[in-house]
Amino acid sequence: MLAVLGALGLTVCALSCGAIVLVLDFARPDARATTAHPLTSTPPPPLYGQLPPFTLRSDQGAPFDTRRLRGHLALLQFASGPDDTGARHFESLPGIQARLKDLGVPLQVVLVESRPVPPSDLPPPSHGWRRLWDGARLESSARRLGQAVLPADAFAEDLPWTAWVLVDQAGGVRGFYDLLHDTTAAGRLVEDAGCLLTCGPIAVLDPPATQAP
Structure with missing residues (x-):
């Protein structure tokens, strides 16, 4: 009888220790970083930092601030170069949007111009993109x-920047993609956007009150 009770006690102890190990492993800070998401079977993309508070203007002069991006996935393109350098940046994007649509991933595309005001004869952006x-x-x-x-040349302010910037639902920057020169960038963008729709953004503090830059 004592032998049976001793065996039962050892079994209960082993099960308890195993449960504690599982709980501790789940609670590790890096546990989420190694968890694959169901749409793409890859880990979530890293968080590089938060976009600063901003207030920009639409083609019609309406204000658009930091809060308008919250709750949505967004892909930003910064059009700082001459007008004739931008067309090739967008060639692959409609195909990427089609792939994301097949996955059920809504993505807001935002073209950010460095110039303070738009030309008077500028046509509206295509594909429902925002400018x-x-x-x-x-x-x-x-x-x-x-x-x-x-x-390193990404920081050369006098050169056009070809990167697309993926922003999560909480305003966090989650990826940079050179669709012009990197043949793997489109696939990584689809993977990362699919992940962020499924697993959501990493918890971050709310940004401060929006201010004009």
Whole structure:
């Protein structure tokens, strides 16, 4: 009888220790970083930092601030170069949007112009994309975050920046993609956007009250 009770006690102890190990493993800070998401079977993309508070203007002059991005996935393109350099940046994007639509991933595309005001004869952006103006300071902030990922010339302010910037539902910068020169960028963008829709953004503090740059 004592032997049976002793065996039962050892079994209960082993099960309890196993449960504690599982709980501790789940609670590790890096546990989420190694958890794959169901849409793409890859880990969530890293968080490079938060977009700073901003207030830009639409083609019609309406204000568009930080809060308008919250709750949505957004893909930002900073159009700081001459007009004739931008067309090739967008060639692959409709195909990427189609792939994301097949996955059920809504993505807001925002073209951020560094110039303060739009030309009077500018046609509206295609594919339902949004265009904003006076974004030079926002571009500079995004480039600083991109230095950890992109080549050194990403910080050369006098050169057009070809990177697309993925922003999560909480305003966090989650990826930089050079769709012009990197043949793997489109696939990574689809993977990362699918993850963020499924697992959501990493918890971050709410940004401060929106201020004009």
